[in-house]
Amino acid sequence: MFQRFALLLSTISFITFMQAQEGSSVIEKYLEIVNDRFEAERAFTTTDFVSQQWRIPGNHGFDTSIYYVQQILEEAGFVLQEHAKPGQAHYRLERYPLRRPTWEPVSAQLSLKGMEKPILDFSSNRNMIAINSFSTPAEGQDASVVFVEACSPTAIKKAKVKGKVVAGKCNVYQLFRTAVIKEGAIGVLAYSIPKYNQPEQYPNSITFRTIGFNSEAKAWGINLSYAAWQALQAAKEAGPVEIHTNIQTKIYPSEELTLVAEIPGQLKPDERFVFSAHVQEPGANDNASGVGTLAEMARVAINLYKDKRINPQRTLTFLWGDEILSTRRFIQQDQARAKGIKWGLSLDMVGEDTEKTGGTFLIEKMPDPSAIWTRGEDKHTEWGASPVSKSDLNPHYFNDFMEKVCRSQASRNGWIVNTNPFEGGSDHQPFLNAKIPGLLFWHFTDVFYHTDADRIDKVSPKTLYNVGVSALTSALALTEGGEVVALELHDVLQAAADKRLKTERKLSLQALDEGSERKKEEDICNTWIDWYIRSTPTIKDVLLGTDSPELQKKLQQAEKHLLKTQKETLKLLQK
Numbered sequence: 001m002f003q004r005f006a007l008l009l010s011t012i013s014f015i016t017f018m019q020a021q022e023g024s025s026v027i028e029k030y031l032e033i034v035n036d037r038f039e040a041e042r043a044f045t046t047t048d049f050v051s052q053q054w055r056i057p058g059n060h061g062f063d064t065s066i067y068y069v070q071q072i073l074e075e076a077g078f079v080l081q082e083h084a085k086p087g088q089a090h091y092r093l094e095r096y097p098l099r100r101p102t103w104e105p106v107s108a109q110l111s112l113k114g115m116e117k118p119i120l121d122f123s124s125n126r127n128m129i130a131i132n133s134f135s136t137p138a139e140g141q142d143a144s145v146v147f148v149e150a151c152s153p154t155a156i157k158k159a160k161v162k163g164k165v166v167a168g169k170c171n172v173y174q175l176f177r178t179a180v181i182k183e184g185a186i187g188v189l190a191y192s193i194p195k196y197n198q199p200e201q202y203p204n205s206i207t208f209r210t211i212g213f214n215s216e217a218k219a220w221g222i223n224l225s226y227a228a229w230q231a232l233q234a235a236k237e238a239g240p241v242e243i244h245t246n247i248q249t250k251i252y253p254s255e256e257l258t259l260v261a262e263i264p265g266q267l268k269p270d271e272r273f274v275f276s277a278h279v280q281e282p283g284a285n286d287n288a289s290g291v292g293t294l295a296e297m298a299r300v301a302i303n304l305y306k307d308k309r310i311n312p313q314r315t316l317t318f319l320w321g322d323e324i325l326s327t328r329r330f331i332q333q334d335q336a337r338a339k340g341i342k343w344g345l346s347l348d349m350v351g352e353d354t355e356k357t358g359g360t361f362l363i364e365k366m367p368d369p370s371a372i373w374t375r376g377e378d379k380h381t382e383w384g385a386s387p388v389s390k391s392d393l394n395p396h397y398f399n400d401f402m403e404k405v406c407r408s409q410a411s412r413n414g415w416i417v418n419t420n421p422f423e424g425g426s427d428h429q430p431f432l433n434a435k436i437p438g439l440l441f442w443h444f445t446d447v448f449y450h451t452d453a454d455r456i457d458k459v460s461p462k463t464l465y466n467v468g469v470s471a472l473t474s475a476l477a478l479t480e481g482g483e484v485v486a487l488e489l490h491d492v493l494q495a496a497a498d499k500r501l502k503t504e505r506k507l508s509l510q511a512l513d514e515g516s517e518r519k520k521e522e523d524i525c526n527t528w529i530d531w532y533i534r535s536t537p538t539i540k541d542v543l544l545g546t547d548s549p550e551l552q553k554k555l556q557q558a559e560k561h562l563l564k565t566q567k568e569t570l571k572l573l574q575k
Contacts, residue, residue: 025488026477026480026484026485026488027404027405027408027473027477027488028408030310030472030473030476030477031405031408031409031412031469031473033304033309033310034300034304034469034472034473034476035409035412035469037300037303037304038296038297038300038465038468038469038472039296039300040461040462040464040465041461042295042296042299043292043293043295043296043351043461043464043465043468044292044351044459044461044464045292046068046069046072046288046291046292046295046296047284047288047289047291047292047293047351047456047459047464048284048288048292048456048459049065049068049288050065050068050279050288050291050292051283051284051288051455051456051459052456053065053282054104054105054126054282055279055280055281055282056102056103056104056131056280056281057098057102057254057256057257057280057322058098058101058102058254058255058256058257059102059103059104059250059254060104061104061282062102062257062279062280063254063257065279065288065291066093066257066259066279066320069259069291069295069320070091070093070259072295072298072299073091073259073261073295073298073299074091076298076299076302076303077089077302077303077306078090078091078261078298078302079091080092087264087266088264089261089262089263089264089302089305090261090262090264091259091260091261091262092259092260093257093258093259094257094258094259094260095255095256095257096255096256096257096258096329097255097256098253098254098255098256100213101213101251101252101253101254102251102252102253102254103131103132103133103213103249103250103251104249104250105122105126105129105133105248105249106122106135106248106249106250107122107123107246107247107248108120108121108122108128108129108222108245108246108247108248109121109122109140109244109245109246110128110189110222110228110243110244110245111243111244111245112231112232112235112241112242112243112244113142113242113243113244114242119227119228119231119232120206120222120224120225120228124204125204125206125225125452126282126452127206127207127208127209127223127282127450127451127452128206128222128223128224128225128452129220129221129222129223129247129249130172130173130176130190130209130210130211130220130221130222130223131208131209131210131211132210132211132212132213132214132251133211133219133220133221133222133247133249134217134218134219134220134247134249134251135220135247135248135249136220136245136246136247136248138248139246140244140245140246141186141187141244141245141246142242142243142244143163143164143165143186143187143242143243143245144164144165144240144241144242145164145165145166145167145189145232145236145241145242145243146159146160146161146164146165146166146167146185147166147167147168147232147236147241148161148166148167148168148179149168151168151169151170151171151174151175151178153178153182156175156178156179156182156183157182157183161179161183161184161185162183162184162185163184163185163186164185164186165185165186165187165188165189165243165245166179166180166185166187166188166189167188167189167190167191167224167232167241168188168189168190168191169190169191169192169229170190170191170192171190171192171209172188172190172192172209172210172211172221172222172223173209173210173211173212173221175188175190175221176188176190176211176212176219176221177211177212180214180217180219180221181212181214181217185219186219186220187219187220187221187222187245188211188219188220188221188222189221189222189224189232189243190209190221190222190223190224191223191224191226191228191229192207192209192223193205193206193207193225193226193451194207194382196382196445196447196449197447197448197449197450197451198447199225199226200226201447202226202447202448202451202453203225203226203227203230204225204226204227204453205225205226205448205451205452205453206223206224206225206451206452207223207450207451208223208281208282208450208451208452209221209223220245220247220249222245222247256321256322256325257321258319258320258321258322258326258329258330259319259320259321260317260318260319260320260330261298261317261318262315262316262317262318263301263302263305263312263315263316264315265312265313265314265315265316265479266311266312266313267313267314267544268313268314268315268340268544269314269315270315270336270337270340271314271315271340271341271342272314272315272316272317272340272341272342272479273314273315273316273317273342273343273344273345273475273478273479274317274319274327274330274341274343274344274345274431275294275297275316275317275318275319275344275345275347275471275475276319276320276321276326276327276330276344276345276346276347276427277290277291277293277294277319277320277346277347277348277427278290278320278321278322278323278324278326278348278426278427279291279320279321279322280322280323281323281450282452283448283449283450283451283454283455284351284454284455284456284458284459285349285350285351285352285357285443285446285448285449285454285458285459286348286349286446286449286450286454287323287347287348287349288351288456288459289347289349289350289351289352289459289464290346290347290348290349290350290351291320292351292464293347293350293351293464293467293468293471294318294320294347294468295320296464296468297318297468297471297472298318300468300472301316301318301472301476304476310476310480311480312476312479312480313479313480313481313482313544314342314478314479314481315340315479316475316476316479323348323426323427324426324427324429324430326427327344327346327427327430327431328430328433331430331431331434331436332434338434338436341431341434341436342436342437342478342541343398343436343437343438343475343478344427344428344430344431344436344437344438344439345402345428345438345439345440345441345471345474345475346426346427346428346438346439346440346441346442347441347467347471348426348427348440348441348442349442349443349444349446349449350441350442350443350463350464350467350468351459351460351461351463351464351467352443352446352458352459352460352463353457353458353459353460353463354416354443354460354463356457356458357443357446357447357448357458358445358446358447359443359444359445359446359449360416360418360443360444361406361415361416361417361418361441361442361443361463361466361467362381362418362419362420362440362441362442362443362444363399363402363403363406363417363418363419363420363439363440363441364419364420364421364422364423364426364428364439364440364441364442365399365419365420365421365422365439366394366396366398366399366422366428366432366437366438366439367388367392367393367394367421367422367432368393368395368399368421368422368531369393369524369527369528369531370421371385371386371388371392371421371422372388372389372390372527373524373527374421375507376503376504376507377503378419378420378421379420379421380420380421380423381420381423381444381445382444382445383423383425383444383445384423385421385423386422386423386424386425388421388422390527393527393531394432394435394437395530395531395532395533395534395535395538396437396535396538397489397492397493397535397536397538397539398437398438398439399419399439400492400493400496400497400535401474401478401489401492401493402439402470402474403417403419403496404492404496405470405473405474405477406466406470409466409469409470409473410466413462413466415462415463415466420444426440426442427440428440441467441470441471443463478542481542481543481544482542482543482544483543483547483548483550483551485542486539486540486542486543486547486551487550487551487554489539489542490536490539490551490554490555490558493532493535493536493539493558494536494558494561497532497535497558497562498565500528500532501525501528501529501532501562501565501569504524504525504528505525505569505572505573508521508522508524508525508569508573509521509572509573512573518573518574521573522570522573525566525569525570525573526566526570529562529565529566529569532562533559533562533563536555536558536559536562537555539551539555540555
C-alpha cells in the first residue's frame, strides 16, 4: 500500500512539473533539462581514460574501462542490483567465459638490419602488433624477409617461406593463415590500409588487424604503416632484406564483462529503451567516445530521476560490452525481456572533432526505402551499403523522431546533423535482427578510423555533448509515453512524411524525364507512401493505456491524407 501511495505522490509531482512546462513540446521540454545537466567535460574525461586502454574482451584495458564506468555509476547513485529496493536505479556486472585466451600488447619494434632507428615502434604505433600475436624471444628475433607480389596460396607456396618472414600488400589475417600456418613462416609483415584512411597523407597511421589465434605456431604479425611499407620497399631495391623484431604480448585465460545499468519504469518496467556502447577496439572515437557519452548520460538520467525531474514509465537501460555480441546476448538470453525492448540505440564513434577527422555526424536509419533506392540527398558512406529488400522493411516512426530530436538540438547551437541509409555493422544490428526498432549514432567517413591516429585529440567535447543530450532526450520522451507524446509523434511523423513524399515525387518526375521506367518510379513512390501509412499506427506503442478519440481521429486523418497523396502522385507520374 505504501509503495502505491509513494508512486501516486511521485506521479502528482511529475504532473505538476508537466503543467509548469505547458506550451512547450515534449522534445523541447527534455532538451531543456538535459542541456542544463549534461557535462561535456565529464564525458570527455571518461573518453580520455578509456582511450588510453588497449581494449579487447577480457584484457586489462577492457576490464579497467568497465570498472571505471562502474565507479561512475556507483558515485551517481546506481545500486548493485542484488541490493536494490523495488523501483531503485541499479546496475549489474555480468561475467561470461571466453572460448579463447584474451590478448594484450606490451611493446614492439621493427628494425632493418644496419639501421639504428626502428621503422616501427609500439610507443608511437600502437596498432602495429596484429591481435593474437605471440611474443618473440626476449632478445628479439632476426630473420630474412621474403616479399610476395601476390598474396595467393600459390604465390606464397612458390616463394618457399619456411623459417622466414613474409611481407605482402594484403590483409594480415590472410597472409598469416597461408604463410605461417600452411607454409611455416615465422611471422608476417602486412600492408593493408583502406583508401579512406588516406595513407599517403597520413603515412604513419596503422589500421589495427587480427590474426587467427594459433597456440601451436606461436608466431606473429605486424601491421605496416605506409611509411614503413615504403622503407621496406626501398630496402628491397638495395638487396636482400634482413630485419630484427622484438614483440612482447600477454596471452592469458580471462572472462568477458558486460555492464548493465537500469532506471526502472514506474508503470511498465518490463518495457524499455536500450542504449548500447561497445568497449572493445583501441581508438578514442571508436569507441571510447561511446563509452564516455553513455556514462555521462546515465549519470544525468539518475540525477534527474532522484530530483523528480523525470518519471519514466518505461525502463531506461544502459549497456557497455563487446560490440554486437553483448547487445545480441541481452536480447536473446531472455525471451520475456526481449519482448519488452521497444527501442534500441547504438552509440559508436560519437565524439568526433569533424574539422580534424573529416567525418560528419550521422543517424544511420533503420532500413527504409532509401536503403533500397538511394537517391537525392540520401547517400551511403564509404562503409558501403548492405543489401536491403522490401521484406526487410519494418515501418516505424523511430527514424523521423530521432532525426527531429537531433535537429532540434542542432537549432540551438549550429551542430551539423545528417543521416545515411542503413548499412549495418554495429550494435543496432541485433535490434533490427530481432525486429526491434534500432538506430546508430556515429560519424563517417573518418580518415583516422581504426588507425592508431584515432586519439583523444580527435575528440570534441562539444560533439559528445550534442550527441549525449539528443540521445538521452529521445529516450526520456519515449519512455515517458502517454497521450501527449503520441500526439507529438503524430505531428513529427506527418511533417516528415509530407517532406519525404514531396521529395520522392519530384525525384521520380525528374527520373522519368531522364528515361526511367514509369513502373519503377511508381514502385518507389508507392513503397514510401506505404512506409508512412504503416508507420502511423506504430505511434500508439508509446501509449500507457487506451488511445483517446482525439488521437484516433488524427491517425485516421493521417491515413486518409497519405492515401490522397498516393492518388495524386500516381496521377502525376502517369502524365
